[in-house]
Amino acid sequence: MSEPVVDDVAAQPQLTAEELQRLPPELRPGPDGKPPKITPRLLKSMRGHYFTVKHPTLTCGHKLDLINFPKRNCDGCFFHFFNTHPQLVEVTDQFYRAHGKGPLVGMRGEKYFRAFVRYMVTIIRLKEEHDNKSVLSKESRVLAASIQSRPDGTD
Ligand SMILES: [Zn+2]
Numbered sequence: 001m002s003e004p005v006v007d008d009v010a011a012q013p014q015l016t017a018e019e020l021q022r023l024p025p026e027l028r029p030g031p032d033g034k035p036p037k038i039t040p041r042l043l044k045s046m047r048g049h050y051f052t053v054k055h056p057t058l059t060c061g062h063k064l065d066l067i068n069f070p071k072r073n074c075d076g077c078f079f080h081f082f083n084t085h086p087q088l089v090e091v092t093d094q095f096y097r098a099h100g101k102g103p104l105v106g107m108r109g110e111k112y113f114r115a116f117v118r119y120m121v122t123i124i125r126l127k128e129e130h131d132n133k134s135v136l137s138k139e140s141r142v143l144a145a146s147i148q149s150r151p152d153g154t155d
Pocket of ligand 1: 058060061062072074075076077078
């Protein structure tokens with residue numbers, strides 16, 4: 001199978017050493033100082049390296065699925081899931097404050113709700129242990145504190 005080669009731009013931009021360092025190794029100039037030809041094969045190999053969602057193994061020993069909510073009932077997985085989805089946390093937090101537990105459980109399920117509450121409580125505790133100030137808003141801390149003290153909010 002022949003590989004068509006994308007035409008070189010006539011004038012190659014001059015990159016600084018620092019810019020070259022930031023390039024993926026596949027795109028750095030070869031020994032002859034010329035940048036590699038961009039072939040479909042090269043693009044494909046780069047896609048695998050740089051654009052595939054990897055599912056790293058967590059300290060709990062499970063593989064983290066970066067896209068789906070963890071199916072396992074594992075606090076480590078839940079924590080890392082929320083930790084990699086700050087926007088989801090924010091939206092959930094806002095939804096909970098606006099609508100309360102019932103609608104949130106109705107929408108995302110009891111498991112999600114419990115995991116979310118645990119995550120919030122853990123984050124707040126870690127933050128306070130570390131530097132005594134929270135990245136979360138004051139409202140979120142109040143919320144977590146109220147969930148924590150509510151018997152139906154945690155296990
Ligand atoms: Zn796990």
